Amino acid sequence: SSPAEGIKRAYYDKMKVCHPDVAGEDGEEMCIILNDAYEMLSDPEGRADYDESVRAERPATSEGPGIMRWDPRDEPSTEPTWSAPPKAHYTDEAPEYIGRPLSRSLWARVDPEERGEKWQEQRFVFVDEWRCIACRNCCDVAPRTFCIDADAGRARVFAQWGNSEEYLDYAVSACPVDCIHWVDRQELQVLEFVTRESLWENGNMLPCPMAMASGTVTDFVDVFSRARRFIESLGERGRRQRQRRDQGGPGSRLGGSAVKAR
8 A cells, every 4th residue: 555645646637638628528526536546545444444345356366365265154244334345347257156245344433423323224226227418417416425337328326425315315316317216235235136147247338328218128127037037046055055944955054145135
């Protein structure tokens, strides 16, 4: 990890290039990302979480463990905070389920006066990118939570609870195609995964959003149905693990998952 002065210097250097006054509208999203990265890396706890996530995602070497994989025998975590993996751009390799959300969580950092019922219930926002029309409304309302993903061209949550509950509620209710949903942590990590998986299967290309909204394109993925099927497969893997445990075979740890999906 870089010292504080090095982080600040790198931040200013990047902002000189990406600021909208220099780069125009194309620089707006990068400025949001840079501001979020600078805030995280300037906070000792946030930087420690980031360093840990980078270490977890590195390939295996003789010096330590490799990428973290989710074991179906592990009980799914319900904690409202987690170490999010670094963003992975589209590659030829299929995404793998790691048992935690792909977006970051700032739940613990929300100011007390900006918390509400959904914060108390530990709810999070999810964008159904297959139904998103890239109107940017959510990005304008809550720019520290939503952005337009540079690869898929749709709205996506990059930081949970980056804005107040009031702004997040407004972003959800103001979505013209109702593609933003409040979900719990266990739903979130499955929905984010099956979304990435479906995008990978389609070469990270989505149909024209306006054509989808008008109904002229019907070849889209129902991520909620896909999430339910994925959860069922996790449950089946867990049952097989329990059977092996009961029979004294390999896999003696408790398996299964109690994840819900809407």
